[in-house]
Amino acid sequence: MARTHAETGSPAGAAAFLLVPNGPLRAGIDARAVIAVALVFLASTAVGAATATEGTRSALEVIWTWSPLLLWGFLFNLFISAAAMLIGTAAGVPLGVLQTSDLGPVRWLAWLVTQFFRNSPWLVLLFLCVFLIPYRFTVLGYTVLLPDWSKAILGFALPVMANVSEIVRGAIQSVPTGQWESSASLGFNRRQTLAQIILPQCYKRMLPPWMNLYSLITMSTVNASVVGVSEMITLTNEVLAAEGSRPALLAPLYGFALVCFFLYCYPIARWTQALERRFNVRG
Amino acid sequence: MRSVTHALGAPIVLLKHVCKRFGDVEVLKDISLEVAKGETICIIGPSGSGKSTILRCINGLVPVTSGSIKVDGVEVNDPKLDTLALRRKVGIVFQQYNLFPHKTALQNVMMAPVTVLKQDKAEVEARALKLLDKVRLAGKESSYPGELSGGQQQRVAIARSLAMNPLLMLFDEVTAALDPETKKEVLVTIRELAAEGMTCILVTHEMSFAREVADHVYFTDAGVIVEHGAPDEILQHPKEPRTRAFLEQVL
Numbered sequence: 155m156a157r158t159h160a161e162t163g164s165p166a167g168a169a170a171f172l173l174v175p176n177g178p179l180r181a182g183i184d185a186r187a188v189i190a191v192a193l194v195f196l197a198s199t200a201v202g203a204a205t206a207t208e209g210t211r212s213a214l215e216v217i218w219t220w221s222p223l224l225l226w227g228f229l230f231n232l233f234i235s236a237a238a239m240l241i242g243t244a245a246g247v248p249l250g251v252l253q254t255s256d257l258g259p260v261r262w263l264a265w266l267v268t269q270f271f272r273n274s275p276w277l278v279l280l281f282l283c284v285f286l287i288p289y290r291f292t293v294l295g296y297t298v299l300l301p302d303w304s305k306a307i308l309g310f311a312l313p314v315m316a317n318v319s320e321i322v323r324g325a326i327q328s329v330p331t332g333q334w335e336s337s338a339s340l341g342f343n344r345r346q347t348l349a350q351i352i353l354p355q356c357y358k359r360m361l362p363p364w365m366n367l368y369s370l371i372t373m374s375t376v377n378a379s380v381v382g383v384s385e386m387i388t389l390t391n392e393v394l395a396a397e398g399s400r401p402a403l404l405a406p407l408y409g410f411a412l413v414c415f416f417l418y419c420y421p422i423a424r425w426t427q428a429l430e431r432r433f434n435v436r437g
Numbered sequence: 438m439r440s441v442t443h444a445l446g447a448p449i450v451l452l453k454h455v456c457k458r459f460g461d462v463e464v465l466k467d468i469s470l471e472v473a474k475g476e477t478i479c480i481i482g483p484s485g486s487g488k489s490t491i492l493r494c495i496n497g498l499v500p501v502t503s504g505s506i507k508v509d510g511v512e513v514n515d516p517k518l519d520t521l522a523l524r525r526k527v528g529i530v531f532q533q534y535n536l537f538p539h540k541t542a543l544q545n546v547m548m549a550p551v552t553v554l555k556q557d558k559a560e561v562e563a564r565a566l567k568l569l570d571k572v573r574l575a576g577k578e579s580s581y582p583g584e585l586s587g588g589q590q591q592r593v594a595i596a597r598s599l600a601m602n603p604l605l606m607l608f609d610e611v612t613a614a615l616d617p618e619t620k621k622e623v624l625v626t627i628r629e630l631a632a633e634g635m636t637c638i639l640v641t642h643e644m645s646f647a648r649e650v651a652d653h654v655y656f657t658d659a660g661v662i663v664e665h666g667a668p669d670e671i672l673q674h675p676k677e678p679r680t681r682a683f684l685e686q687v688l
Contacts (some may be wrong), residue, residue: 341520
């Protein structure tokens with residue numbers, strides 16, 4: 155999702171691109187990754203410092219000065235991702251359950267909705283939400299304002315919903331059919347079986363892919379900069395402009411954002427892997 | 438001999454001309470059998486002969502294609518069937534135990550009466566503890582299925598079915614996945630149940646056990662009942678060549 159930065163041609167953006175391919179959080183990431191990110195960051199600030207001319211501040215000084223603002227932006231990214239995850243999960247769980255319904259049309263409709271949002275580019279869904287939803291509603295005489303960031307949350311929540319739906323469907327179907335048979339034999343109806351027998355066995359299976367999705371959505375929240383939400387990358391662009399758009403600051407400032415995201419997402423990835431291993435061992 | 442009641446007592450299970458097909462495959466062809474109250478019958482036969490399907494039809498897990506199944510006078514092959522009422526009367530134990538892995542042994546036994554029958558929790562717990570004691574699992578109440586041996590899990594499964602106070606118990610090759618030692622624990626439990634007067638239908642490959650506990654033995658092959666009769670008749674002096682060939686293979 156860091157492709158937009160790679161397109162800007164900045165070295166840090168390119169590094170971000172390398173680190174965020176599909177499913178980057180799975181195999182083969184170890185301490186070397188931490189060192190690599192640290193090196194990219196140090197090298198970019200060093201280049202910035204070396205090319206600094208008289209009367210201008212060094213890259214580190216610039217980052218230090220602006221770090222409260224930039225970190226505030228980063229917190230906003232985390233808020234957007236958490237809110238999107240919350241809404242997307244709340245909608246995705248029932249959708250996933252409906253995908254296993256024994257009523258054909260219900261199952262088919264849930265499948266269609268899931269596939270539609272799962273196979274749409276996240277950025278396009280974001281554009282649609284931000285540009286199609288009006289910025290204010292009038293309901294019963296009350297006017298509700300919808301700021302861009304709230305629409306962006308919805309834009310991120312849609313793919314989360316679709317992916318959670320698939321995670322839930324997969325987990326439900328991975329529970330052995332014997333569980334359904336024995337529940338039915340004991341007189342459980344479908345709803346009781348799902349709520350008390352099947353879903354409780356799904357949580358463990360769902361947690362690792364759900365956390366993986368959370369990491370991905372967190373990293374993709376920088377896409378909100380494209381629609382002008384004041385998150386970290388938007389603020390980084392503004393800081394760059396305020397500092398006179400010096401090319402020497404490009405790499406250190408984007409590098410700073412990269413490090414922030416990395417330090418947040420990498421532990422989650424490791425934790426996810428640990429959980430996967432633990433659940434696999436226990437079955 | 439209890440087989441006398443076979444002719445006299447009102448049947449608790451009555452199958453008449455039951456047919457079942459899965460797509461083009463005819464699994465059951467014109468199956469008729471009856472089980473009297475308190476009777477134990479064993480269904481034997483080669484794999485794929487439709488034995489397990491018969492059990493699944495009796496408790497309505499698998500709908501039949503044609504024919505009639507009556508359990509305690511109620512027609513199972515009826516779209517308006519009260520499934521819950523049927524499932525309360527018929528307990529089933531499976532080859533793969535199918536315990537709920539996220540619940541303890543005690544919770545496994547308590548769940549259906551509490552959730553489905555909405556019975557009082559304290560009452561159900563007292564009954565569940567007694568049942569676990571009956572299947573010789575006192576002390577294992579708080580163990581999870583993953584912590585129990587196959588034989589122990591199977592006995593929890595039996596207790597779980599008994600907690601619904603069924604009229605009739607179905608056993609679907611319940612010892613097939615067990616090693617000889619744990620097999621014995623389970624067979625002892627079933628023997629006690631049968632001796633107490635529980636009506637039991639067993640699908641089994643344990644010929645010596647069938648001979649010991651059964652009042653009546655049915656031999657099925659390729660979806661039909663080839664012959665049936667008293668255990669000694671069928672297992673010692675089979676008339677049909679197919680039965681003879683099968684018994685020669687397994688004994």
